[in-house]
Amino acid sequence: MLNVFLKNHDYKYEVSELLKLFTSQFEFVEDEDIQDNILVNEVNVKDNLIISKTYFYQNNKLALHYEEEGLIDELDYDDKMIRKESKIIIKRSIFKVLTKIYKSFVPWGILTGIRPTKIVHELIDENKSKKDIEDILKKKYQMDESKIDLAYNIACVERKFVYPIDENKIALYISIPFCPTRCVYCSFPSNTLKQWGHLKKEYLNCLITEIKGVSEIVKKTNKEIETVYIGGGTPTTLEADELSLLIDSLYENFDLSKMKEFTVEAGRVDTITREKLNVLKEKSVSRISINPQTMNNETLKEIGRTHSVEEIKDCFHMAREIGFDNINMDIILGLPKETPEMVENTLKEILKLDPESLTVHTMAIKRASRLNENIDNYEFSHYMDMVKMIDISMEYAYKMNLIPYYMYRQKHMLGNLENIGYAKKGFECIYNIQIMEEKQTIYALGAGANSKIVYIDENRIERVANVKNIEHYINRVDEMIKKKEEEVLKDAD
Ligand SMILES: C[S@@+](CC[C@H](N)C(=O)[O-])C[C@H]1O[C@@H](n2cnc3c(N)ncnc32)[C@H](O)[C@@H]1O
Ligand code: SF4
Known part of the structure; x- marks a missing residue:
């Protein structure tokens, strides 16, 4: 001790x-x-x-x-x-x-926060040269050269999307907090359909009420919507007609004519059908995620994802056939019992599919996950294996012409490493960059969604959190709208 x-x-x-x-x-x-x-x-x-x-x-x-x-x-x-x-x-x-x-070997030096690129942005804003920034990251923050390059290069890509800051633009996030089953590592708002599915319709109605309420705030403040992101949970737990109803209500209530990007995190392939993808395509969703997490069947089983690698591939090909030309895939490094060789296998399979973006997460042991409750039953990767896995993922990302474009760190990550989003040039997800750099207001709707209201001049962010519990959300949706209204309109008139 x-x-x-x-x-x-x-x-x-x-x-x-x-x-x-x-x-x-x-x-x-x-x-x-x-x-x-x-x-x-x-x-x-x-x-x-x-x-x-x-x-x-x-x-x-x-x-x-x-x-x-x-x-x-x-x-x-x-x-x-x-x-x-x-x-x-x-x-x-x-x-x-x-x-x-x-x-x-602690490659991020003294940086314990989740957004290392923010420091680089601050230094670029102070007109520091690349050389000065590298020196500061090395001497002041004790970062290793590999991470200095990574943070600097990512910040440079991000700047094209974040600057010049336009306070009139905002992002919309819509939360669908349902999942088919709960994956062992996950602590996101994910209520299983078995337990909560009976509330899905009512939830959707309340979400549409919140959409209407928030659209009034957007109109009053004259904001322009730059990006829309429907995430979760798993948005494709909604049936095709429900997805259609939800997206129609977004078009009816908001002016989306200047929207640059519309993402639906389809996520788990056991919820994705041709009919649902057709709806998303018809409604001009521009970017979807089809997330394998791993391309090893034994691990999929171990983590509680009830689908096979073959189904992931079939689903990806189906999305291509329907015309999706911007598909993201999420993977996690350090899943229980996975070795660097297994990670290489995952990446070889992904390389064949050739997605436009790949998000590489490093396993985080979340307090609220099933995995944490039974932690002694799982075997985790050692630090040097994690480093190898990160190197392999980077090597394959470059083979696929994918460039790192955003990153963040989480608490309780194995080896205190990082999550990196890679994308082909022109396919960077603007929403992901904005949420990390916190220079744009995000209105987040639905259970467990957290809005961030950014006041650039005052260098201040106010957070407005919606309740997590679905029943509470249904009962208190008006209060969720009011809380946002109070924050945003308090200085109006
Ligand atoms: C909000 S989740 C939703 C994704 C979608 N429901 C799915 O499962 O495909 C977004 C991503 O976070 C990552 N993730 C979730 N829990 C994690 C954990 N404990 N450690 C590392 N990454 C995690 C996964 O890669 C997941 O795809
Ligand atoms: S990883 Fe995705 S599908 Fe699995 S529980 Fe979390 S949100 Fe749900």
Whole structure:
């Protein structure tokens, strides 16, 4: 057990997130006099100079010591900036000691948040050169070169879609929180049809009520809809006539004439039929997802996806036949019992299908997943295997002419790695980029959907969350509309 003592500050949350990259065996102590296996960190601020020292004592002797310092530009000097910079300097001095104690390779350095590209955007906004940005990522954040390139290149692709920022444009997200069954790793809003299917029709009616309500807000504020994304759960748990009703209500209530992209995350192939795909095509859905997660039958069974690899392929060919020319596929690396060879097999099969985009997730063990409840029954990949799997996925993505265009990290990911969206040029999903970079307002409708209202001038985001439970949503849909109305229209008049 590593004891941790913080002196002159109480950034326990930030420090514990950093410690978790190396070990789960640590505890904060209040007594500096322990002399064994203790890491002591202190910070001192003198005018605009911040100094952080970290000491590690083992067997009553000082074993390691690092000191880091940083100057705050006088123009930026305020309490908020001191706090922000102190956290970075504290983390850096602790990081250097931890890498020596644990001899680990931690490629994202001190970055524990989920959106590394945001830092790159901030630096580009400050007109820093590529070389300066690379230096800052390396020295200030201790990132490995491979990740520096990745974050920089992705930020450059994203900028074409995010900038210049147009506050008049917004995105719409529609949540269909039903699934045929629950996959073992998943913690998304996914209510099984068996248990909740009887509420599907009523849910759809309420969703249409929310669509009408939100369309009034959009009209009042004169916003233009850039993208629409129907996700979940699994939207294709709706029958063809239900999908038709839902999409018609979007066209009836919103002006979608300037929409650049319309995605439906079809998702699991055991819910996709020719009739449903025909509806999506007729209604001008431009992008769909057909998600294998893996192309290995034994794993599909293990994770509770009740369909075969053959069915994935058939479904993909059917979508092509119907005319879908922008198909995404999601995979997860590090699924139980999967080896790098199995991941290579998945990618070989995907290469034959040649989708326009591929989203590579790294397995995250979510608290609310079935897998977490029975964690001892599963075998997971080791860190170096995860790194191999990521390399294989990148190699195959490049073979398919797919370029990384957005990325994010999640908490509790195996190896604290990343999720990367790859796409052929011209097939990048604008919605995915906007949701990650948080420069565009997103109205999110349906149970469990979270709206983000972005105030660019004030560098502020307000979140408005809909209730997760389907019954609660049905009973309280008017309140969901009102909450959004109150946030968005509060400054009007
Ligand atoms: C919102 S889910 C919906 C997708 C759709 N229902 C399906 O199953 O194909 C989006 C994606 O997140 C990924 N995902 C879900 N849970 C995950 C986890 N615990 N770790 C890593 N990726 C996960 C999967 O790749 C999934 O396709
Ligand atoms: S991965 Fe998709 S189908 Fe599986 S439970 Fe999650 S949302 Fe539902």
